[in-house]
Amino acid sequence: MYEGIIQELIDELGRLPGIGPKSAQRIAFHILQTETYDVTRLAEVLLEIREKVRFCEICGNVAEEATCSICRDPRRSPATICVVEEAKDVVAIERTREFRGLYHVLGGAISPIDGVGPDDLRIRSLVQRLADGVVTEVIIATDPNLEGEATATYLTRLLVQPNLRVTRLASGLPVGGDLEYADEVTLGRAFEGRRLVQH
């Protein structure tokens, strides 16, 4: 609908996830019309990002060096590894400030429908990290959906070895929510996992 490069900008923006044609158009005109708005840095970062960003050789997290800042941090406990699907999940967990161990990023979850099997995930390198016996607990923190549960079950069976605890994040009611809005499965899990507060 637009002439040349404007349409091209709208098309390219529209290829980004979660940006539909209307949003792409709005962003394009915002870029065009706001005189003080500088997209040069965005363009530069887009060109640099692929070259600069690597994945940590140890845990698979995003990194700008051979290893990520968490794996390099001597204050982190090497006895616990938290297994997540994506690098985004590392950031979400770091935000809680509850966990001071290390991570292992699988790079996805087992999903036969998408053709993702155990060999497509960073599972072999996880097993290798457990070989020297330093790690005493593996916390499985995959997503609480079908693929995440399947991956958790697979890992639980795989990681049977002496002196290693394998745990899974608790399921239950989200804090700050209303009980009546919880779905049946979540509410069922909350019942299953109820803990004794007084006897």
Place this chain on the structure above:
Amino acid sequence: MYEGIIQELIDELGRLPGIGPKSAQRIAFHILQTETYDVTRLAEVLLEIREKVRFCEICGNVAEEATCSICRDPRRSPATICVVEEAKDVVAIERTREFRGLYHVLGGAISPIDGVGPDDLRIRSLVQRLADGVVTEVIIATDPNLEGEATATYLTRLLVQPNLRVTRLASGLPVGGDLEYADEVTLGRAFEGRRLVQH
């Protein structure tokens, strides 16, 4: 939360309109992880767009030459000018295929709260376009919201001259909305049913 350039990409994406921190993060990881995804062209277009895109000397629409493709089109009737707020609105109206005249893009609407007065809009050049008497109808197609209505009222009073009809798009446009989000049928009806406000 992220290291260096990843955080920078998330920040830059988050500065675009309608993209919150979560969307910015999702887009950044999409760019990082999809190997076949090429953002080079997006980066190039972002760098080129400001230099390449101009505004039509006649109507103020976006253009890659001194005048836009609509003003250059000899098949368009020079007797009717449709006045819109933004270049986006031109595209929305073109999509209806109801209108074969020319446009005039104001570059916004009168909005005292945002400090936008008549002098900040391309109103003087509109008046100049009417001087030679070729134009017999001005269709005011500003947004059907407070600012658009104020602008329409201002223009209706300003454009009193012999042999000039000033019309306003018919109701049918949802009040309080943005013109660019109207569907083709509604917008087409609005054109058909435009009413005479002054002659």
